[in-house]
């Protein structure tokens with residue numbers, strides 16, 4: 196009998212009935228049937244947590260808007276907007292523990308912020324001052340690794356890191372506040388890369404303490420997710436031995452609860468798993484992109500109605516949060532953005548010879564020769580100017 | 583009119599269009615090349631004109647793109663692959679170097695591999711990591727591949743068609759910083775074979791050779807030098823593999839001095855190959871050692887350092903002075 200796919204052309208991009216949702220786009224708390232096993236994690240949250248989620252989403256969206264403007268004003272070479280994906284990012288990031296390691300792609304600004312990275316460092320990267328920007332091994336950055344621009348390559352790095360955790364016996368000891376796990380973020384487009392499939396193979400083979408978090412924002416630049424996958428992406432890992440859950444990525448509660456459970460499973464020896472978060476990139480792919488060339492306004496408007504911040508705001512208001520709180524959060528976010536603007540404009544100075552400094556960890560004759568050559572060359576211009 | 587004034591990106595676009603119109607087996611493959619027309623718009627309009635079976639917006643996987651292009655070529659197609667940026671070619675490295683390059687040899691000549699791999703390459707655009715590299719040497723080192731790089735719109739228009747017509751794999755390095763400046767394209771004739779290098783400015787004191795975006799840099803340096811009384815001959819390499827040595831050697835016979843300029847790091851580079859060969863073949867004609875002007879042997883640095891990292895006209899002139907000081 197010929198194989199009959201459940202999924203017809205294009206349907207892979209839409210949610211299916213197993214999608215976990217707690218908060219509807221209208222802001223009603225109405226958990227889907229599939230949410231049941233995750234509810235205990237949600238129930239641990241307090242009103243203060245809800246407000247923390249809200250504050251974080253608003254702050255990073257404001258930051259993102261500011262960076263977009265700074266790019267337009269010529270301050271940045273490029274910007275990669277996160278607008279629209281705050282629900283997936285904030286919920287999942289708050290579900291990780293301090294000892295966990297996080298491997299981001301390049302759009303995870305909210306997660307960076309939650310893990311303690313000063314967001315001026317992402318600006319430094321996109322202003323052309325650094326390829327990295329922060330030290331993930333400095334405790335203040337809570338194991339938030341640097342961005343990866345080669346699509347999908349970091350999936351393997353995260354798996355290797357998780358293998359190391361397991362080899363070290365640093366997981367599944369029965370101490371959830373010590374046991375380590377890894378979460379790696381990538382997009383729908385990245386799932387096509389061989390590196391990502393190989394990461395699934397290694398993760399399953401070594402039963403790594405690890406969660407693969409796919410932010411399916413429906414587009415890889417101009418290419419729709421239906422080109423990458425004819426089955427829903429949460430099922431992509433199944434054949435590799437990496438089971439998945441699909442969530443409404445614009446529901447910060449679903450993102451929190453599902454990630455918390457998957458990470459707990461990972462740290463308690465249940466092996467690797469996958470989360471597919473349905474979300475949408477509201478902005479352009481990057482500041483160099485023009486999305487009107489490939490997607491419809493109707494689609495965009497449809498997703499704007501599912502905004503992660505608006506639905507949490509409705510929920511908070513309905514459950515009695517005062518106007519004052521919202522005003523405060525927006526003021527704080529504006530102040531945050533103003534501070535980023537000021538520091539962006541003030542960024543200066545990058546000693547040209549620093550390019551020789553960290554190519555190797557140990558001394559290297561070519562670096563020494565070329566550093567000296569450059570110094571002498573620069574000096575020859577100064578001599579000329581004086582002569 | 584058979585001469586059109588076009589940007590290099592548009593010249594490639596028209597060259598692709600002509601090749602696709604002439605041969606239904608020519609098809610384009612790559613990320614974002616269809617509906618969007620490519621991130622540099624080099625394939626703009628071609629999906630509309632030729633349809634989605636001739637212009638494939640592929641899944642996001644470079645190894646997949648090149649590997650499946652090999653299969654299509656076995657089936658009689660002539661795939662033209664776009665790699666979105668230089669630094670994203672490496673996931674396809676095995677398919678290019680171990681498969682594409684060696685298929686004909688492995689089949690003892692029973693099979694040819696008419697695949698073109700277009701690579702927007704090089705710096706000067708202030709971009710983030712992986713978007714400004716010059717990886718030619720990796721591929722020049724691989725027997726079985728042909729490598730070319732146009733420096734101007736006329737060559738771009740013709741060389742892309744000649745590359746597609748070749749029955750061997752051709753890597754086509756497009757100097758992305760030169761996509762936008764316009765130049766005259768003679769639509770009636772190419773004037774040079776694909777693998778010919780070409781003297782683009784005559785001179786008597788020093789010879790400069792390079793390819794791609796480096797050609798305009800060398801011409802700029804030659805202008806400055808002329809003002810100081812030094813006459814520079816500039817050669818546009820055009821073909822990186824094989825290298826057409828005849829114009830270089832006859833120029834060196836005249837000037838006795840050669841400077842090779844390239845955007846790539848100098849260690850084990852195309853420039854090293856040229857320098858070694860010219861030393862071997864023209865030792866007694868040289869008045870000075872062949873000098874190389876290259877990027878430093880570091881990874882391409884953050885954009886704020888690219889002006890220091892990449893060789894410019896001043897660095898070329900510095901080498902010219904050194905060559906003249908012997």
Ligand SMILES: Cc1ncc(C[n+]2csc(CCOP(=O)(O)OP(=O)(O)O)c2C)c(N)n1
Pocket residue numbers: 302344345346381382383384385386412414415416476480613642644666670673
């Ligand atoms: C190996 C590689 N190929 C191509 C690119 C160029 N590129 C940058 S982002 C992108 C699309 C990525 O889509 P997705 O994984 O869905 O992530 P999103 O940008 O939507 O968050 C492409 C093709 C790249 N960065 N790396």
Ligand SMILES: [Mg+2]
Pocket residue numbers: 382383384410411412413414415416
């Ligand atoms: Mg995407």
